[in-house]
Amino acid sequence: xxxxxxxxPALAERVAxxxxxxxxxxxxxxxxxxxxxxxxxxxxxxxxxxxTATRVLVNGRPDVARAAGAHGVQLPADGLPVAxxxxxxxxxxxxxxCHSAVDARAAxxxxxxxxxxxxxxxxxxxxxxxxxxxxxxxxxxAAGVPVFAIGGIDAAxxxxxxxxxxxxxxxxxxxxxxxxxxxxxxxxxxxRS
Numbered sequence: 001x002x003x004x005x006x007x008x009p010a011l012a013e014r015v016a017x018x019x020x021x022x023x024x025x026x027x028x029x030x031x032x033x034x035x036x037x038x039x040x041x042x043x044x045x046x047x048x049x050x051x052t053a054t055r056v057l058v059n060g061r062p063d064v065a066r067a068a069g070a071h072g073v074q075l076p077a078d079g080l081p082v083a084x085x086x087x088x089x090x091x092x093x094x095x096x097x098c099h100s101a102v103d104a105r106a107a108x109x110x111x112x113x114x115x116x117x118x119x120x121x122x123x124x125x126x127x128x129x130x131x132x133x134x135x136x137x138x139x140x141x142a143a144g145v146p147v148f149a150i151g152g153i154d155a156a157x158x159x160x161x162x163x164x165x166x167x168x169x170x171x172x173x174x175x176x177x178x179x180x181x182x183x184x185x186x187x188x189x190x191x192r193s
Contacts, residue, residue: 001026001180002150002172003045011041012048014180019054021181022188027074027095027170029059042068055093062089074116077103086111099131101142108144115143116170119151120161123173126151133164140165155186162189 001018003026005011015026026049028042038061046056046069055071058064062073062085072093075082082096096107098115107115119126120136130151131139140147146168149161153171161169174183 001175001183002029002170003027004172004176005030005041007172008176012044014175015045015054016048018175018180018184019049019052021184023052023054023180023184024168025055025057025170027057027059028070029074029172031059035061035064039064039068042070046070057093057095062092062094065089065092072113075112082107082110082112095148098139098143101139104139104143104145104147112145114146114148114167115139116148116150117166118149118170120149120166121152121157123152133160136161136166137164153187155189158187158189 001023003011008014028045030038030041042058042064049056057072057074058070059074060076060079065073066089074095075085077097077099082094085094093113096112096115098104098107098117104115117136117139119129120131122130136149147166148168148170149166150170153169154174158169169187174187
């Protein structure tokens with residue numbers, strides 16, 4: 001689950017319901033929030049998933065992740081270098097956003113725990129940039145770390161991503177509805193999401 005508090009109000013409660021339904025990871029991706037506000041939100045999300053297996057990642061801010069007691073950080077492709085974050089924050093899970101096999105291999109070599117590749121399927125505003133399942137499969141083979149697909153994710157594209165070798169998927173839109181647990185179930189499709 002990738003957050004968007006503007007389109008999905010009551011974010012902590014929404015995340016808590018998804019966590020109780022078996023959500024593996026939540027990425028707090030609220031780019032517009034200043035440090036203090038982001039820290040407060042991440043602490044609220046960490047508290048909301050307490051007692052579940054859900055792990056919390058913070059987009060681009062390993063300092064906030066550490067201070068809030070989150071499990072990791074998701075680094076944007078144009079963000080902090082993976083190797084520097086790994087050296088400074090060795091305890092954190094580190095996800096790296098990638099768009100090619102070369103990027104994925106480099107992120108893994110620099111210490112990424114996993115990579116998020118996308119957009120894999122057409123998604124609003126990025127239709128022409130969709131990589132497709134064949135490119136995802138090539139990235140999975142090259143990465144050397146678990147790969148998660150993002151972009152145009154729904155139940156059908158989740159099946160295609162898994163067939164291409166992705167460990168799982170990341171998404172915003174499926175979690176915007178009133179029943180986040182149903183989104184977890186739909187995307188899980190009998191496997192891990």
